[in-house]
Amino acid sequence: MKRFKQYVIETTLVASATTPANSNIKIDLGRDFYCTEISGNATSASYTLRLRDSGTRNFWFDSVVNSANMVGINTLPLKLPVPKSLKGDSTLFYEITDTSVAGNTVHIVLSGYEIVPDVDLSYLGPTRDFMAYVIDATLAASQVLETNIKIDKSKNFVITHIVGNSTGAYSFQLSDSASGYTAFSNDKVRSAAFVGTAQFPRELASPIPMRGNSVLKYNLTDLSVGANTIQIVLIGYVAE
Numbered sequence: 001m002k003r004f005k006q007y008v009i010e011t012t013l014v015a016s017a018t019t020p021a022n023s024n025i026k027i028d029l030g031r032d033f034y035c036t037e038i039s040g041n042a043t044s045a046s047y048t049l050r051l052r053d054s055g056t057r058n059f060w061f062d063s064v065v066n067s068a069n070m071v072g073i074n075t076l077p078l079k080l081p082v083p084k085s086l087k088g089d090s091t092l093f094y095e096i097t098d099t100s101v102a103g104n105t106v107h108i109v110l111s112g113y114e115i116v117p118d119v120d121l122s123y124l125g126p127t128r129d130f131m132a133y134v135i136d137a138t139l140a141a142s143q144v145l146e147t148n149i150k151i152d153k154s155k156n157f158v159i160t161h162i163v164g165n166s167t168g169a170y171s172f173q174l175s176d177s178a179s180g181y182t183a184f185s186n187d188k189v190r191s192a193a194f195v196g197t198a199q200f201p202r203e204l205a206s207p208i209p210m211r212g213n214s215v216l217k218y219n220l221t222d223l224s225v226g227a228n229t230i231q232i233v234l235i236g237y238v239a240e
Contacts, residue, residue, distance in 0.1 A: 001119035002206040005033055006185035006194075009108040013047075013098040024093045025186060027086050031114040035084040036205045038070060039077035040108040041192040044100035049108070051094050055087040064097070071108055074193055075200035083112060109185075109193045113206035123211055124156055124239040131157055135232040139170070139222040146219045153213035155238045161201040164232040166191060168224025172232070176208070177215040184208070188221060191230075201235060209239070 011019050027033050047067045051060040072078040086092060098104040137145055151157050171188035175181040196202030210216065222228045
């Protein structure tokens with residue numbers, strides 16, 4: 001089965017600085033990852049990027065690339081023409097250089113899917129009907145909130161898109177009871193790098209199936225340093 005997955009790269013640079021040599025993130029053991037989209041946000045959109053994975057030892061680009069040419073935004077990610085595969089337990093090295101001549105916090109999200117063997121999805125029946133689940137939260141400055149929503153016990157639900165709005169910036173991380181609350185991302189994802197809008201809903205690289213009566217846990221963090229009212233809507237369909 002394809003299971004939705006994201007890997008986050010985040011770094012804070014002083015003016016014109018480059019990340020330390022061999023900066024990296026690790027791919028989960030036993031879970032090959034297939035990257036299909038790149039999005040992100042930064043305090044300044046002016047930076048360069050280079051990626052190399054330990055599995056093939058190949059660079060993703062033949063030279064450093066400007067962020068404007070490789071990193072999309074929450075509503076319009078860069079969609080790769082074919083998935084970029086990364087072996088489970090491999091290392092993804094990154095080199096990011098600030099070109100804004102100012103301090104820069106860079107947040108890059110690699111979205112795609114991992115392969116999970118021996119997952120029975122026969123409970124998803126052939127009948128499809130639109131459904132959405134809503135996450136509402138009000139956070140104080142820099143507050144962290146962890147809570148959950150429960151899927152209707154009589155209705156299996158498949159998440160296909162995510163949209164939302166808020167009065168300030170925030171980050172989030174989702175996990176589900178079916179996987180033993182294994183998170184769908186290696187770190188929290190910033191709203192500005194992933195959450196879509198009604199006009200431009202963000203489609204998941206692979207739908208997230210949820211059995212009726214299962215639980216979706218979410219962890220929210222305010223980044224606005226002020227009161228923050230957040231609504232996230234998980235759009236999809238009931239499968240019976």
